[in-house]
Amino acid sequence: xxxxxxxxxxTQSASGAGTPLLSVQHAKIGYVVNRETxxxxxxxxxxxxxxxxxxxxxxxxxxxxxxxxxxxxFLGLFDxxxxxxxxxxxxxxxxxxxxxxxxxxLFPWKTVRDNIVHxxxxxxxxxxxxxxxxxxxxxxxxxxxxxxxxxxxxxxxMKQRVAIARALALDPMILLxxxxxxxxxxxxxxxxxxxxxxxxxxxxxxxxxxxxxIQEAVYVGxxxxxxxxxxxxxxxxxxxxxxxxxxxxxxxxxxxxLRSLLAIDDDxxxxxxxx
Amino acid sequence: xxxxxxxxQPVTAVSAGSAHHRRTWGDLPTVLRRGxxxxxxxxxxxxxxxxxxxxxxxxxxxxxxxxxxxxxGFARGDLVDATLTTLRILLLSMAIGIVVxxxxxxxxxxxxxxxxxxxxxxxxxxPLPAIALLPLAMIWIGLNTTALxxxxxxxxxxxxxxxxxxxxxxxxxxLLAVGRNIGLSGWRLVRGVYLxxxxxxxxxxxxxxxxxxxxxxxxxxxVFGVAGEGGGLGYFINYARFFNRTEDMxxxxxxxxxxxxxxxxxxxxxxxxxxIKWGMKTA
Ligand SMILES: Nc1ncnc2c1ncn2[C@@H]1O[C@H](COP(=O)(O)OP(=O)(O)OP(=O)(O)O)[C@@H](O)[C@H]1O
Ligand SMILES: [Mg+2]
Numbered sequence: 001x002x003x004x005x006x007x008x009x010x011t012q013s014a015s016g017a018g019t020p021l022l023s024v025q026h027a028k029i030g031y032v033v034n035r036e037t038x039x040x041x042x043x044x045x046x047x048x049x050x051x052x053x054x055x056x057x058x059x060x061x062x063x064x065x066x067x068x069x070x071x072x073x074f075l076g077l078f079d080x081x082x083x084x085x086x087x088x089x090x091x092x093x094x095x096x097x098x099x100x101x102x103x104x105x106l107f108p109w110k111t112v113r114d115n116i117v118h119x120x121x122x123x124x125x126x127x128x129x130x131x132x133x134x135x136x137x138x139x140x141x142x143x144x145x146x147x148x149x150x151x152x153x154x155x156x157x158m159k160q161r162v163a164i165a166r167a168l169a170l171d172p173m174i175l176l177x178x179x180x181x182x183x184x185x186x187x188x189x190x191x192x193x194x195x196x197x198x199x200x201x202x203x204x205x206x207x208x209x210x211x212x213x214i215q216e217a218v219y220v221g222x223x224x225x226x227x228x229x230x231x232x233x234x235x236x237x238x239x240x241x242x243x244x245x246x247x248x249x250x251x252x253x254x255x256x257x258l259r260s261l262l263a264i265d266d267d268x269x270x271x272x273x274x275x
Numbered sequence: 276x277x278x279x280x281x282x283x284q285p286v287t288a289v290s291a292g293s294a295h296h297r298r299t300w301g302d303l304p305t306v307l308r309r310g311x312x313x314x315x316x317x318x319x320x321x322x323x324x325x326x327x328x329x330x331x332x333x334x335x336x337x338x339x340x341x342x343x344x345x346x347x348g349f350a351r352g353d354l355v356d357a358t359l360t361t362l363r364i365l366l367l368s369m370a371i372g373i374v375v376x377x378x379x380x381x382x383x384x385x386x387x388x389x390x391x392x393x394x395x396x397x398x399x400x401x402p403l404p405a406i407a408l409l410p411l412a413m414i415w416i417g418l419n420t421t422a423l424x425x426x427x428x429x430x431x432x433x434x435x436x437x438x439x440x441x442x443x444x445x446x447x448x449x450l451l452a453v454g455r456n457i458g459l460s461g462w463r464l465v466r467g468v469y470l471x472x473x474x475x476x477x478x479x480x481x482x483x484x485x486x487x488x489x490x491x492x493x494x495x496x497x498v499f500g501v502a503g504e505g506g507g508l509g510y511f512i513n514y515a516r517f518f519n520r521t522e523d524m525x526x527x528x529x530x531x532x533x534x535x536x537x538x539x540x541x542x543x544x545x546x547x548x549x550x551i552k553w554g555m556k557t558a
Contacts (some may be wrong), residue, residue, distance in 0.1 A: 074452060092455040102449045105314045108553045119457040122467070152554025170457070 010272070019086065020047035021206055022071070022174055026080035029063065030231070039078065040066040042231030047172065053200060053207040055217040055240075058227030064210040067196045067227075068178050071208060072098050084173060094123050095258050097167035099236060101179040106151040106166075113138065113147040116166045123170060130169075137165040140199055157188040161195070168199065174206040181216070195219050214258045218243050218251060226261050235261050329440060336522045342531055344522035348530075354511065354523075361507035365492050368424045371430030379432070380440045390440075397437045402490055405430030405491045409498055423495055428490040431484040438483065442476025464493060475550045482542045489538070493531055 024046050030039035040063035048054045056064045069075040071082055073092040082089045084096065099105075106115050113134055120130035121185060139145050143163040151159055161182050167175055181189040197220055200207055211217050217224045222241040225234055243251045300308065317338045324337035336344070348354025379396075382389035409426055416422040446469055454468035470477070495510025508527050515523035550556040 072456060074455070092452075092458075094456065094458050098456045100449055100452070101348070104447055105449045105453050107450065107453075107468075107471070109474070109549070109554050122397075122457050122459060122463075150553050 021050045021052075021085060022048040022208065023083050024067070024071070024080070025082075027067065027070065027077055027082055028079035028231075029066050029075060029077055031066075037078075039231040040069075041227075041232050043080070044227065045080075045182070046225045046234060046237060048206060048208060051204050051206055053209065053220060053222045055221035055224045056208065056210045056227065056259065057212065057214065057217045057224050057262070058232060059229055060212060062227045062230050062232040064212070064227065065178050067089065068098075068176055068208065068210050071174075072096050072176055085104075094119065095173045096168045096176055097172035099160070099163045099167050099175065099177045099180045101182045103183065104151075105163050106114045106159055108151050111148050111150055112143060112154070112162050114171050115151065115162055119166055120169055133169050137169045140168075140202070141165040141195070155188075157184055157192060160184065160192060164196065164199070168203055168205060172205070174208055177207065177209045179210055179212070182211075191215075198222060214255050217258065218254050219246060224258065226258060233236045319458065328512060334521055336525045336544070340522050341525040344526035345529060348523065348526050354526060354530065357506060357508045357511035357527070358534070361492060361496065361509070362534070364420060364423050364507065365427060365488055368427035369431050369481075369484065369488055371424065371428040372435060372483075372488070374478075375428065376432050377438060379436045383436075383440050384443055393436060393440060397433050400429070401433040405487065406494045406498075409495050421539040423492065425455075426495055427492050428487045430487040434483040434487055435480040438476045438480025442473025442480075445476075446472040447534065475556045478542065478546055478550060485538060485542070487532070489535060522545060 003171075008061070024044060027041055027044045028039060029041040030037060032038070036071065040061075044063075044067060046054070056067065058064050066075065070077055071084075071089055073089045073096065076090075089096065106112075107118070110118060113131075116134040116137060117127075117130045120133060121127065125133075135144075138147050141164060143158065143161055143165060146154060146158060146162075151162070154162065181192050193216060199205075209220060211220075218240045222239070224238045224240055226236050226238065227233070228235050238254065238256055238261075243254055245251060289311065290519060298452035303311075321337040321339060324335050327335050379389075379393050383393040405426055408429065409422075412422040412426050416425060449467055450472055451464070456463050459467045468555070492507065493509045496507040497513055498509075500510040500513030504548075508531055512524050515521070546556065547558070551558050
């Protein structure tokens, strides 16, 4: 499968639309700090179908990371339900592999290859199988040259590619990403966006991707779930599956639309408007 | 590591090529520089003994005589025995210290009360030179190896426990999240993430524990030597003093220094092969 057919592919995969892969229903999530309850995610519902790339977009502090942590099983819910393939996501697990924003998410004491092999061993794969797959994903993420290096010898962009390879090698039901390219320079960022689209098409992975970049949401995603300020609710779900060329009019007008959505209840627009 | 070497080469090339460059002391390799200084120091030492006469000369020995005394001591066997005795007691005490420190840290990780206990105990006992407990240990336990082991283990436990618990508390939360994400929990999370992530602290805890233990055991053996008991290096030095064998006193001191240096090198090597290689600690 190539990049170009991937968007068509994702509409096809909606044919299995009977049960969604991930369903978030009336999720209310927050923190208790000094006995005071602070609600970040007010009441959020959406669904993710198999093979889809869903982007979570919203102003800073609206609870995107909080929501993702709850899907990953790091955080409990005050109310509502999150189900993956029908089962509640109460504990963390490799069926929801996470790629974090931080560059230091790789184990520094393991080589790039071992960073990819080890988690597969943890989930019970035989060594030979784990190594074979790790080579496969090293190649897919253009990391073969760096396989025997230690993480501290890599650039930020390479570290994020290793983290993506590590997550994909686990064959997760869904890949969770929290602003994985947020700390990269613009060039590296757009290169990795392209690579991610390509790899997602080849592996047909389901993606839940947090970003606060409108451009990234439209470019990478199939649908964009727009959240409002905390305690957040879903403002709108925008279909962007047909948009993958930033120079087209549709692309820019969708960006404009998202911008206005975020502007409705957002004073912090400054950092979003000119991404 | 190969990268560092690559990075250095262009610099050397430039400086060698510059017209005004003269080879200076700083350009020599470290080993050579240190070697030259060492030989100079030994030479000065040897020279100083040549100008000494009478009672002064009685109490001083040059490096050649000391070297000879060390060789003799090893040939006779008593210096070897003393060294092995000291090392055996130290290693036993360190092993006990490591186990107790591990238990204490586990307890501290596991409950807030344990954390408070560890913190208070460390704050109270760590500033106390371990040797200060020796007289008490002597009257409680007696003039025997057990008293030594208790004193040394105590010297080792606190720096180790404080380092390890700092290491565990400061493990990068992102790495812990990754560990839990791939399905690690309980002991597997400790072994898979906590221990390796805390390794820089663990190694420096062992280093400090060793340094404290090494100083304490020599001091304790000296006291025991005065009391006429024991058999370690401290005792060896005291024994030599008793029989007026100045060269053996020097031989004991130099042996202590050499072993100290050897262990420091060993720990540096361990760090270079692990935490420094992994970029978790700068050289
Ligand atoms: N560990 C925590 N304890 C208490 N409050 C928290 C914690 N983490 C986040 N919050 C609060 O919850 C709210 C949502 O935070 P969250 O990190 O989910 O935002 P976000 O949408 O990811 O923002 P950003 O785009 O800046 O990453 C914020 O008000 C934040 O202060
Ligand atoms: Mg966030």
